[in-house]
Amino acid sequence: MSADAVVSHNSAVAAKIALFRSLFRGRDDLYPRLFASLRTGKTGYSPACANEWVRGLCDKRAVRCQDCPSRRFLPLTDETIRQHLCGHDDRGREFVIGLYPMLLDETCFLLAVDFDKEGWRADIGAVSETCRQFGLPAAVERSRSGNGGHLWLFFAEALPAVLARKLAAHILTETMERRPEVGLDSYDRFVPNQDTLPKGGFGNLIALPLQKRPRQSDDSVFLDERLLPWPDQWAFLSTMQRITRAQAESIVRAAEQRGRVVGVRCPVLDEDAEGDAEPWTAPPSRRRAEPPIVGPLPERLELILGNEIYLAREGLPAALRNRLLRLAAFQNPEFYRAQAMRLPTFGKPRVISCAE
Structure with missing residues (x-):
């Protein structure tokens, strides 16, 4: 490869x-920098500002940076970028930055999915396999903490965030047919985390990779x-292909026609709910038939009725467990209302x- x-x-x-900058593209008019509270030791990110803590100009305790x-x-x-990769600024202080991926026109050049559960290795491996099945190049990075x-996903051009997020959602939906442990909460782990830019906000951020200090611990x-870490990180990044808009649109179009973007019912059929903004993709009944579960199924299931319905998961095929989890789930209208x-x-x- 090298x-x-x-x-x-x-x-x-x-x-x-x-x-690095050709791949990790986002807002370049500002960037978030990692800080650590001297009083509590807690860390977080805030936009780097020339007037930070300047007396008479900055009071973060009272006013948000964007206001x-x-x-x-x-x-x-x-x-x-050089200081981030080297791990320190020109004064010798540790320097870690992130990226705001969503641009002002609500497009993005990349999308990332965050995995931080105990089984993150198996989860991210399963999602990577789904990407390969779709012919989509994807890069896997171990997080700064090493615990996720x-x-x-990198794009050849800036894609509408709504398109990029539908693509990622469909990838998760298909992955959960094989590995439901990925979890429905993974739909909230995208960066960008919504289709539109909040008024006055920057959208969510993600820490940029390859900062020197964590890199020394792989x-x-x-x-x-x-x-396992690629022996030459830069050689690997040099081979990274970008997803074209035509690829993304083709996959998402097919997913919408089958109701497989999120694959979870919407309790309220209005124009804000995912999937209903384009009613021409739905059948006349607005209810899509569930695809059959592939593979052997148990002849009988034992249910226990109590304060909830209990069902032993041992022995259940992954696709059946996924179907049951989705049967007990619905898309949150408050999410789409806030986004709209x-x-x-x-x-x-x-x-x-x-479901639990």
Whole structure:
């Protein structure tokens, strides 16, 4: 692989930065920087600002950064990327940045799915396999903590966030036919996390990979199919293909026709609910027939009726478990209502599950 790569570990810094920025594209008029509270030790991200904590200009305790009249956000530059990769700024302080992927026109050049459950390795491996089945290139990164991972999809051009998110949702829906453990809450783990940009907001952010300190522990690096770090991270990134708009639209169109974007019913049929904004994709009854479950099924199931309906999951095929989980779930109208009003969707799950 390295022989065919344009950029490798031995390439010049400028070439690495150019490759990095060609893949990890988002807002370049501002960027979030990791901070740690001196009082509590808690960490978080806030937009890098030239007036941060300047007396008389900045009071984060009272005013949000996006509402501050004195804000002077710093742009994302080659030097910013260099400091992130090196792990420190020009004053020797640790330097970690993230990215706001959603652009002002509500498009994005990438989408990431966050996995942080105990079984994240199996989950991300299953989703990667689904991407391969669709012929979609995907990159797997172990997170900074080492206790989770990100699956990255890169696009050849800026796609509408709604299209990118439908593509990712369909990938998850198909994956859960084989591995329902991925969980319905994974639909809330996308970056960007909604189709529209909240009024006055920047959308959600994601930490950029390959920062030096975690990289020294093989964290925040990209992994191969065995979930081992690629020997040459830059050579791997050089081979990363981008998904075209035609590919995304073709897959999403077929998924919409089969009701397989999220694959969970909408309790309210209105124009804000996912799938109903394009009623021509639905059958006349507005109810799509469920596809048959492939594979052997148990001859009988034992149900226990109590305060809930209890069913032993041992011995149930994955596809049947997935179907039962979806039977006890519905899409949250409050999520779509907030999104349509360009309000934050934080704390509003896209899918509400009544199964455990």
